[in-house]
Amino acid sequence: MKTTLLKTVVFSTIFLFFACGESTDVVESGTYQGTIEEVEADKTEIYVETDDDKTLELYFTETTELTRNGSVVEFSTLEEGMRVEVDVEKEGKRLNPLAVRVLE
Amino acid sequence: MQEIPEFWRTEVFHPLSVHFPIALLVVAFLFKVVALRFSREVWELGGTILLIAGVITLWIAIFTGDIADGVVSRKICDPTILKDHENLAWTTAWIFSGGLLLDLLRQLKYPVFRNIFTRLLMILLLAIGTGTLGYTGHLGATLVYQQAAGVYVPSGNCAEFE
Numbered sequence: 001m002k003t004t005l006l007k008t009v010v011f012s013t014i015f016l017f018f019a020c021g022e023s024t025d026v027v028e029s030g031t032y033q034g035t036i037e038e039v040e041a042d043k044t045e046i047y048v049e050t051d052d053d054k055t056l057e058l059y060f061t062e063t064t065e066l067t068r069n070g071s072v073v074e075f076s077t078l079e080e081g082m083r084v085e086v087d088v089e090k091e092g093k094r095l096n097p098l099a100v101r102v103l104e
Numbered sequence: 105m106q107e108i109p110e111f112w113r114t115e116v117f118h119p120l121s122v123h124f125p126i127a128l129l130v131v132a133f134l135f136k137v138v139a140l141r142f143s144r145e146v147w148e149l150g151g152t153i154l155l156i157a158g159v160i161t162l163w164i165a166i167f168t169g170d171i172a173d174g175v176v177s178r179k180i181c182d183p184t185i186l187k188d189h190e191n192l193a194w195t196t197a198w199i200f201s202g203g204l205l206l207d208l209l210r211q212l213k214y215p216v217f218r219n220i221f222t223r224l225l226m227i228l229l230l231a232i233g234t235g236t237l238g239y240t241g242h243l244g245a246t247l248v249y250q251q252a253a254g255v256y257v258p259s260g261n262c263a264e265f266e
Contacts, residue, residue, distance in 0.1 A: 024187055043174035057187070059178045092181030 022047070025054040029090045032056065033103070036082045044075050046100075048086060058086065058097040068102035077102065108256070108264050115172040115254035122165045126241055128158030129200055133230040136207075140227070152207055155230075159204045162197050169193060172254060180251040189243035196236040203229035 024047070034050035044060040060066070066073055078084075083103040089096045135151030173190060177183045206226040209217040247253035258264065 023191075024184065026184060040174075043177075045174065045177075057177075057183065059174070061178060094177075094181055094183050 022055060024057040026090065026093045026095065027054055027056065027088065029088060031085060031087050033083070033085045036078060036080055036084055039078050039080055041076065046078060046084075048084060056086065056088065056095055058088065058095060058100070060097060060100075064097045065099040066102075067099070073102070105263050106259055108258075113175075113254075115175045118165065118168040118172040119248070119254065121161065121168045122241070122244065125158050125162035125165050126237060128154050128161060129230075129237060130234055132158050133227075133234045136227055136230055140223075149211075152211055155200070155204050155207060159197075159200050162200060166193055166197050176247070176253045180247065180253050182251060185243060185247055185251070186253070189240060189247060192236055192240045192243065196233055196240050199229055199233035199236060203233060 027050075032048070032050045032054075034048040034054075034056070036046050037049045037055065038047040040046070046058050046060075048056045048058060050056060060075060066075060066077070068077060078100075085101045085103055086097055087099040089098055132151050132154035135147050135154060139147035139151055169190065173186065177186055180186060203226050206217070206222055206229065210222055210226070248255060
């Protein structure tokens with residue numbers, strides 16, 4: 001019974017670990033296309049799932065340029081499921097979004 | 105010349121709040137373990153009170169951590185550590201909340217939960233939670249001491265303090 005109990009707790013813990021959060025990836029500086037997975041408006045942060053299945057966590061800065069059809073738009077324009085193209089700069093393991101272009 | 109920032113910054117509330125759940129939950133776990141051997145009510149009831157206080161302050165720490173995240177993630181050099189810290193903190197919070205729920209169900213004398221299986225499961229959850237709590241704290245410490253997360257770094261000549 002103790003073994004079953006221990007297994008239950010261990011597997012539940014592992015499940016909780018993965019259920020509670022998502023892992024993110026670090027990529028080289030460059031341009032990536034993908035879909036917005038999540039928008040955290042209060043932090044001006046987005047998660048982008050790239051076409052090669054990487055998850056980028058991007059915190060907008062004062063210099064991040066957000067555009068749609070060539071025009072600058074507000075952060076509130078962004079929604080989950082939108083296709084975007086992002087220019088990121090890697091500093092250490094931090095990804096700075098230089099530009100985000102809405103593709104639709 | 106750079107200026108010394110205000111102390112009460114958004115990111116400061118997290119380090120101010122995290123030490124309460126760390127202390128309360130570790131001691132709660134120890135009380136519950138001692139209560140297995142010694143039947144005095146102080147260990148059982150004391151452990152429950154500490155657990156309630158610990159879980160409440162743990163969720164407060166999660167809240168303040170989430171606020172700090174928005175500031176700190178833009179400055180540190182390896183936000184992946186912060187992500188691990190955040191994920192593990194959530195896991196820890198749910199584990200201890202589950203442990204508290206089991207304990208309260210036992211304390212409220214629901215017959216179905218008044219058995220050794222529930223008690224051992226609760227203590228196992230607290231044991232695992234204490235482990236993940238420790239590692240969460242370790243990750244938080246590396247963020248502060250290796251990446252200066254939330255920390256003001258004075259200028260080389262300390263001119264702003266003159």
